[in-house]
Amino acid sequence: MTLRRYVQLDVFADRPGAGNPLAVVLDAAGLDDAAMQAIARWTRLPETTFVFAPTRPGASYAVRMFSPRREVPFAGHPSVGTAHVVLEAGLAMPVDGLLMQEGVVGVLPLRVDGDGADRTIAVRTPRATVVKEGDPSGDRLLGAALEGLAPGVLPPALVDGGRRWWVAEVRDEATLRAASPDWDAISALARATESMGVCAYARTPGRDYDLAVRAFVGAPAAFEDAASGAANATLAAWLASRNALPGRDGRYVVSQGREVGYDARLQLRVDPAGDVWSGGHVRTIVTGQIDW
Secondary structure (H helix, E strand, O other), X not given: OOEEEEEEEEEOOXXXXXXXXXXXXXXXXXXXXXXXXXXXXXXXXXXXXXXXOOOOOOOOEEEEEEOOOOXXXXXXXXXXXXXXXXXXXXXXXXXXXXXXXXXXXXXXXXXXXXXXXXXXXXXXXXXXXXXXXOOOOOOHHHHHHOOOOOEOOOOOEEEEOOOEEEEEEEOOHHHHHHOXXXXXXXXXXXXXXXXXXXXXXXXXXXXXXXXXXXXXXXXXXXXXXXXXXXXXXXXXXXXHHOOOOOOEOOEEEEEEOHHHOOOEEEEEEEOOOOOEXXXXXXXXXXXXXXXX
């Protein structure tokens, strides 16, 4: 019998049940790829992460991330949640406010602010590039995927931030929240453009958040993400490239997940160097051990 510490979390949540669920397995040494994939399939959560001792200079810890179907090179909510668990377990301490996470995409910094229930954690996401802008009227696949989403000011764009997303502005929040996605069309677009799918957003004047976001994943499975740090970071990079960031000083808040039963809040920041930081609060829900 091998017992390993096991934690389940709500990420980007100010209270239990509001955020994106995550499982974290500590003491993961000795687990091979097949075992990690099997555990991730068993948890049935969007992602499960596995924490190892670091191997690269300057790293605080190492992590690998798995969805129920495959290993994930990088994702925002697993990065933020894993850092929270590492801090709670006393496996690492911030240096000058930063943890350094070793993963498939390299060593990424996470900024830690505050303590206890007030603590926020944000990951500096991989640099994103705009692959191309799209015209729904001239692109059959894109037009079908965005049908029913009345466009906003900016054109849709395909942006690559480690994972590719189509980002598409919608005219207003009510239209975005009422939208019923055409999953066949979104899946076809995702496969054809080697992207995750469509990250649709609307500006929200007068709210306590600056954008409402819905992330429609088209491949490898079709579902709506409750709260995606990576999708929102990709969107932030696009808005920054068009000098169209909401909020002030490169900081803004996103509401995501209401349409699938959650109510997440993500805190985005584009720093003066142009790097995007994606984060928020984390709540520990389950602590225990896993026997695998």
